[in-house]
Amino acid sequence: MALGDTKVSLEGVEGQAPDVGEQDYTQRAQWLRAAVLGANDGLVSTASLMMGVGAVKDEPKAMIISGFAGLVAGACSMAIGEFVSVYAQLDIEVAQMKRELQTKDDGASADRLPSPVQAAAASALAFSLGAVVPLLAAGFISNYKVRLGVVAAAASAALVVFGSVGAVLGRAPLGRSCLRVVVGGWAAMAVTFGLMRLFSVSAL
Numbered sequence: 001m002a003l004g005d006t007k008v009s010l011e012g013v014e015g016q017a018p019d020v021g022e023q024d025y026t027q028r029a030q031w032l033r034a035a036v037l038g039a040n041d042g043l044v045s046t047a048s049l050m051m052g053v054g055a056v057k058d059e060p061k062a063m064i065i066s067g068f069a070g071l072v073a074g075a076c077s078m079a080i081g082e083f084v085s086v087y088a089q090l091d092i093e094v095a096q097m098k099r100e101l102q103t104k105d106d107g108a109s110a111d112r113l114p115s116p117v118q119a120a121a122a123s124a125l126a127f128s129l130g131a132v133v134p135l136l137a138a139g140f141i142s143n144y145k146v147r148l149g150v151v152a153a154a155a156s157a158a159l160v161v162f163g164s165v166g167a168v169l170g171r172a173p174l175g176r177s178c179l180r181v182v183v184g185g186w187a188a189m190a191v192t193f194g195l196m197r198l199f200s201v202s203a204l
Helices: 002-056 060-102 116-138 144-170 174-203
Strands: none
Touching (some): 002 174, 144 174
């Protein structure tokens, strides 16, 4: 009888083990979104902005200045947006904890409450890291066509890395995640370059 009880107990523990891992991945979602997606946004928006400016001006200085301005503006925008979003989530969770305390239920721990400041800082930093990639790629190349090609190539390589990291951390299919990220980045750069090129020709 004791052996049978032991077997049942072990089966119960084994059945509950995967829940711990799933809980860890759920708690990781906030930082995954703020870091990986923030870096991807910084990369795509800055590279697209630089490609758009490069479609109408062939001076290296114009692309670098526009890319740096995009980095600063985008990082500030991401930080403010993340701060407001997470602060709204914090208010909801605090209100829920107060209701649970009033009903004497076991509420969520205060240690697990989201931090708006940390989320804003992480989002701004991730955006800046992503935006630095095309800036560094174009910063030391004077030839116009080579510079555009290097920016596109560097952005594509970084998109593959970001897609892979997001897939690994989120336990998503690696190939599908990379393809989705890369194709989306290419589309953004192509649309921006094409529209600005068309505008430049029409203006002439």
